[in-house]
Amino acid sequence: MKILRKATLYFTFISLFFFLSCGTKNVLDAGALKSDLSAKSIIAKHYQNELDFETLSGRIKIDYSDGENTQGTTVSIRIKKDETIWMSAPLSVVKVLITPTRVSFYNKLDNTYFDGDFSYLNSLLGTDLDFKMVQNLLLGQAVFDLTSQSYYAASVANNYQLKPEKQSALFKTLFLLEPTYFKMSLQQISQPIKNRLLSINYKNYQTVEGKILPNEIEINAVDATHKNRIEIEYNSVEFNKGVNFPYSIPDGYKQVEIK
Numbered sequence: 001m002k003i004l005r006k007a008t009l010y011f012t013f014i015s016l017f018f019f020l021s022c023g024t025k026n027v028l029d030a031g032a033l034k035s036d037l038s039a040k041s042i043i044a045k046h047y048q049n050e051l052d053f054e055t056l057s058g059r060i061k062i063d064y065s066d067g068e069n070t071q072g073t074t075v076s077i078r079i080k081k082d083e084t085i086w087m088s089a090p091l092s093v094v095k096v097l098i099t100p101t102r103v104s105f106y107n108k109l110d111n112t113y114f115d116g117d118f119s120y121l122n123s124l125l126g127t128d129l130d131f132k133m134v135q136n137l138l139l140g141q142a143v144f145d146l147t148s149q150s151y152y153a154a155s156v157a158n159n160y161q162l163k164p165e166k167q168s169a170l171f172k173t174l175f176l177l178e179p180t181y182f183k184m185s186l187q188q189i190s191q192p193i194k195n196r197l198l199s200i201n202y203k204n205y206q207t208v209e210g211k212i213l214p215n216e217i218e219i220n221a222v223d224a225t226h227k228n229r230i231e232i233e234y235n236s237v238e239f240n241k242g243v244n245f246p247y248s249i250p251d252g253y254k255q256v257e258i259k
Helices: 002-014 039-048 119-125 131-139
Strands: 055-065 070-080 084-088 094-099 102-107 112-116 151-156 159-164 172-177 184-191 196-208 211-222 227-239
Touching (some): 039 151, 112 119
Antiparallel strands (some): 084 094, 102 112, 184 196
């Protein structure tokens, strides 16, 4: 149960979500590269194909490994775009609520809870994230604003590669975009000084109700002493249905301290 708790919480705060199998999926084939596209054109097409929806609901299959133990589970997910991300493990053993100003969870396995800002999430990842970045990570969008600086463009392994012309002194980024819908194929955020790497690999995409969203994602978080891997498969999802977000921290639970 300890591993189940760790897998559910870590996944929740490193990337978060989607859905169990229901019917046949329409997994998309890889497209063809156009070698003459500029970085500005690639970035423009990425944002032109941003997923447009009001609400999303479904379930997601998660496989987690910390190098010593592995665990699989399924969680329910609900999203109201730009406002709320909600997750519930089986039997509501763990629940999570994320808004632009709040990160909160409680865990019935050990009667603990956290209710605060993004500092808990950032302490887990070693990377400063906000609500928009977490949401984008789940949907195959760039976690950083690609229009805020200039990039070099190249063709690498049937993907478009974007690297900043000037890398930050604190962290380095790398983006690979698939050539059909210009969604993310790989996002990497590294902090060489601290020996940290967060890598999000989008293995393929699927169409649901005419919308393009990730099908399988692999997330690796690595530092000098640990490596955590989370594999996600989205198999069932609905858009623009009525959703609610039941959430109440039980009385008597102990607050999780940020170290």
